[in-house]
Amino acid sequence: MSQYQGTVISALANFYWVFLEELDGYFLCTRRSLLKKIGKSILVGDLVIVEELDYKSHSAVISQVFPRSSILKRPPMANASQILLFFALADPPLDPWQLSRFLIKTESTHVPVSLCLNKTDLVSQEQAWQWQQRLQGWGYQPLLVSLSRQEGIEQLASYLLNEITILSGPSGVGKSSLINALVLDSSQKVAHVSGKLHRGRHTTRHVELFKLPNGGMLADSPGFNQADLECSPGDLAQFFPEVKPRLGQCQFSNCLHREEPNCAIRGNWERYEHYLQFLSEVLTEGIPESRESTFKVKMGYQGIKHFEPKLEFKKYRQNSRKQRQQDLQHLYRQDEDSQLDF
Template structure:
């Protein structure tokens, strides 16, 4: 058997790259019987049924190091979360939700604010400050900014990166700038509601010339966080996580408890108020989900 990586899955067919060829494979029935479903990003053992036509059979799915639900992809090294500074207007609550999901999967995270040519720097740097203060790497980009594209290229080198964000923020356009032969379809905004038109119809691993892979995915507009517990949520916020153990009570959830190091950090402007309020909002959402 040979080893390869699933780079695309459509209609029950899985396209496996072994670094030399790409094989069109079906999954062995025993996998379905064992409730094992191949996913994009899976490293697999596969057999060759027809070398000339590049046909094969997925025999075994190797152990996964992580698994994302939306986008449905596995074995990812880092998440590049793209939000536009305008058109559409940034939804920081949605951004924080995706960051929580990526933190929960132990991914390295890069935030890319796109379309910076559409506003003056003073009008968007407050967002950059919030996330740099939280400890995230932030890139600024536009399709006309070669410096931003070069920084993005270097960040993607040698990594399997999920490229995600709401529709219409320019994910596909940026990827086309990173590597011109990708030729991803791009779409503008719906004039009716300023939401992005969906241009990516399936999840696919795209090989990069400078090594590494990126995942272009359909945009999303909502993200549930019911995968985590109340006490665990704080560890998905790096600025809160860094203060773990500094509160009077070891079980502190940083709400109404006295001598709370997180609330003190918010008061001292060491933690952005917007991020803290988002944490409280998500904490309440987790509780509400548990009631039903």
């Protein structure tokens, strides 16, 4: 039986679009029941083996998933080699608290992060320059671009070359516009289905991975405006690059950098105020209502709550080939009818 290696470029429910390098084509796949049985999830970015290719309907079955080099929870993706945090200087306005929160959240994934600020055309040069200076003080060298004026795109493209990058950031900052500017191959877009709001504005609903023309891949992701912090209080300070060199110099090894004597971190740096706010959040964070049913709470060090997933057992049912074909046909029909997002 012939097997091919591929990359999962989008996922919805139990269907996956997989790009097969060797065939230079996209196949809509289900996963082998055994993978489901052993609880093996499949994420966008996963390297997989596919079998049972049906060239007529362009469908196949995923039979194996290779070990991952990285996993991101939100947006969900495997094997990203870097994160490009994308914000706009205006429209939506650049909010330092929101940006800081995203930066902390992103740093906590331990995947390398870079920052790009879009829409320089909407602010004065002076304002753009001030933001650049300010963010250097936060330990970042942001790249400033304007997609509508096509400024800074070459530099951005060279940064993305041969990497697997995920774009992350709030809604409306221009992430999908960047994909459109860089991904020339319109045939790729056939395998990608994007949603459309009633207002007529395109908004991304799912993570989708695109091949870049000169090598590398770039994932678009849905914007989200509130990044929740999920790290332990003792780890928080290491996610602020501007104080990283001073870590480990406090008198107490478990210093939380508030009132402790001989603290090397407490002081007058711009984001110290963010640090204190985020610290109080991670110290007191309650469990969101919606997660209560699937998580159990455990008390740990310094009375800090930890959430552990409750184990869940599901009945396992083998999908017949006939059922699979029906499901695929149903999906295709939906797609043709309404360009519905998966």
